[in-house]
Amino acid sequence: MGAADLAAAFRSGAVSPVEAAEAVLDRAEAINPELNAFTLIDRAGALAAAAASERRWKDGAPLSDVDGVPTTLKDIVWVEGWSVRYGSTTTSNAPCQADAPSVALLRKAGAVFIGQTTTPEFGWKAITDSALFGVTRNPWNPEKTPGGSSGGAAVAAAVGAGVFHLGTDGGGSIRIPASFTGIVGHKPTFGRVAAYPASPFGTVAHIGPMTRSTADAAAMLKAMSGRDLRDWAQGEGVLTPLDDEAGFSLAGKRVGYWSQPASGTVDPEIARIVEAGVARLAAAGAIVEPVTLPAENLLDLFHHHWFTGAAARVAGIAEQARAAVDLGLLETARAGSAFTSTQLVQAQIRRGEFGAAMDKMLGEFDFLVSPATALPAFDAGLELPKDSGFKRWTEWAGFSYPINLSQQPACVIPCGLTAAGLPVGFQIVGARGADARVLSAAASLEAIFTG
Known part of the structure; x- marks a missing residue:
């Protein structure tokens, strides 16, 4: 219930x-x-x-x-x-x-x-x-x-x-x-x-x-x-209220379809299932157009923020206790420690430019939609899929971390299953503050996908 x-x-x-x-x-x-x-x-x-x-x-x-x-x-x-x-x-x-x-x-x-x-x-x-x-x-x-x-x-x-x-x-x-x-x-x-x-x-x-x-x-x-x-x-914490949007309809909404992740590539089965969901979105009356994110090396930009955060977190652990810390976290922290303060400030400026460009894009589109992940669930206990060639988890998370950088609301709902019976997620992204509209769109798509 x-x-x-x-x-x-x-x-x-x-x-x-x-x-x-x-x-x-x-x-x-x-x-x-x-x-x-x-x-x-x-x-x-x-x-x-x-x-x-x-x-x-x-x-x-x-x-x-x-x-x-x-x-x-x-x-x-x-x-x-x-x-x-x-x-x-x-x-x-x-x-x-x-x-x-x-x-x-x-x-x-x-x-x-x-x-x-x-x-x-x-x-x-x-x-x-x-x-x-x-x-x-x-x-x-x-x-x-x-x-x-x-x-x-x-x-x-x-x-x-x-x-x-x-x-x-x-x-x-x-x-x-x-x-x-x-x-x-x-x-x-x-x-x-x-x-x-x-x-x-x-x-x-x-x-x-x-x-x-x-x-x-x-x-x-x-x-x-x-x-x-x-x-x-x-900040002041004053955002558009979370009231339900009575009479919300997907018909006539201008929607950007973001199909290529900021890093990594999309599994063909994921792409096929999500594209079928996009087709159902269009059938509901939405005007769907392909989009790419504003130009920026987003993986590098995210690493400047995430890896330096890891370095700060590890720095707060007593040195004699660090041997017990997850090896991947220690490696990420070392990479973060290698960034200079100047590089971090430059990354913050780059982030502001990217965020402003994303705000502009979400001023022109009602929503962006994309796969939630570029791949299905892989073996438990591994940071990376076997034989992927990736070095860190961030490389296969290219549909998610850009929206952390831009701070916009994003909702993921299920849209199907792979042949192996694993769920596939569909992501809806909106303008900052527009959580109610994103959730209304997600509810409409939820009804379509499960209907």
Whole structure:
């Protein structure tokens, strides 16, 4: 059941928040030994919160329309009373003393926190495994990766171990696992959801919802959005409201089809499935035109931002503890340390120029659409597909990291399956602030793709 159906059932008394929580907890405990989606399942805490929600619904005084909705939180955001390990053996297991802003807003809305979901160490890569918690696996085929870094959240959503799932996305970490596991993942406009503590990866890092439907993604995003004075980078936090767009239609919308990633090449089967989705978009009345992104070496530009962020993250680890850190993260940090301060400032200027060009493009088009990933899920436990020739995960993530650089909203929905039965994701990108329109377009396409 989605959030709206649960709210209706809670209101009528047909289902109680305690029953919903118990069902989700049972599901989480059943799937975790094989799929490793959770680092923590808090049965006692969840049932206590669900009982409080049940009393509020019986009194006719729920905190919000999502009061009692089972929710998971990635092991990368602060949760009061839980230890947050960032998937790393180098971190403390001492409990957090405060909620992150997004967590605090979900708690204020009455969301029931089921547990924490897995991430690679400090969320540095687009697959999910760590020395602390092991390898997370794809429910469509446990030999395959669910992607990352929000891989545990994606798995929990895909198997029904929760309704709302909080993910983070610094280069595709919501959208890549959404694509690989056949769920909905939305990277909001930067600043829509406040972040604290600040990420070492800076303003490419976003926080957003991962769910089984666009309606749930919209409901979760509304609940977790808002201004928090601890997040200076958020700006004033004043963005176009997330109200539903009544009467939204794809007919007549000008849509740019972005078919070639900023790095890597598209798997022919992915291209065929996504192109079939684009054809259905056109059949719905949209005016679809091919586009290319503004000229820039986007892989190099992203590396300047992401690799220096990795260097900052590793610099905060005691030197004697670094031997336990993921080797790939250490290599990425060394590459980031090699950039000079001048090169980083130059990259920030280049990013501004690229972002402005993307704003201009999204002023001319209602949306851009693209594959969510250039390839399907590959073997679990690997950063790169076998024999790909890639050196780092960023090289196969060319449909995701450009939109972190531009900070625009992007929603991924499932649009089909490969011959091997693996999900394929379809990405919708909009202008900054236009999350409601992106989610409305995603909902319309969701209905077309599943109809």
